[in-house]
């Protein structure tokens with residue numbers, strides 16, 4: 273079995289991924305609303321980090337700042353010391369509200385980003401099937417997303433993020449719709465992804481889910497709470 277240090281040095285996805293996520297003094301504003309102020313965090317391969325905080329504290333904004341999909345008012349996000357901002361192909365995001373195309377099947381939703389990242393149809397199909405089976409949707413992959421329950425849709429979104437196998441996996445409330453057993457299943461998969469060498473950053477309202485991470489960063493009104 274690979275040791276944690278082996279996992280930390282392993283490439284975890286197609287292409288070279290970042291070896292580190294560094295967030296330095298990040299501020300994000302939406303007009304007059306200051307969503308993040310001076311937020312910093314540092315994560316390395318093998319890290320499973322939970323971001324907690326009350327509704328509106330800035331959790332989703334931090335995920336989106338790391339993903340490079342909201343402009344920064346101050347500070348910087350560096351992936352692997354590139355200094356040029358995130359390499360989109362190395363970052364997978366499981367967005368709040370799942371982000372799936374409802375008129376495609378679960379399988380098609382999982383395959384699409386794999387094809388976009390250069391996997392062959394066969395590779396993409398295998399990875400998608402494996403990921404759907406891992407989240408307990410082996411039988412439901414051929415169903416349209418709109419035919420799935422909220423919890424099944426959430427698990428399909430997790431499968432899509434896991435299948436990418438990127439160096440960084442950003443998961444925004446990935447267990448919010450799940451029953452106990454499915455929550456445990458998904459948390460174990462996220463843990464395994466980190467142990468395989470990815471950096472996994474998850475937001476959650478659920479203290480029990482946060483406990484499963486290596487490190488918890490609590491936000492309050494856009495700032496990291498010091499404990």
Ligand SMILES: Nc1ncnc2c1ncn2[C@@H]1O[C@H](COP(=O)(O)OP(=O)(O)OP(=O)(O)O)[C@@H](O)[C@H]1O
Pocket residue numbers: 302303305306307325326327328329330331332333334368
């Ligand atoms: N597009 C936007 N335009 C204006 N304000 C926004 C926008 N998105 C978020 N905000 C505000 O930014 C702050 C942080 O929001 P964010 O969604 O990051 O919080 P959160 O901690 O993820 O909340 P929740 O747990 O409810 O998802 C809140 O005050 C929110 O109202």
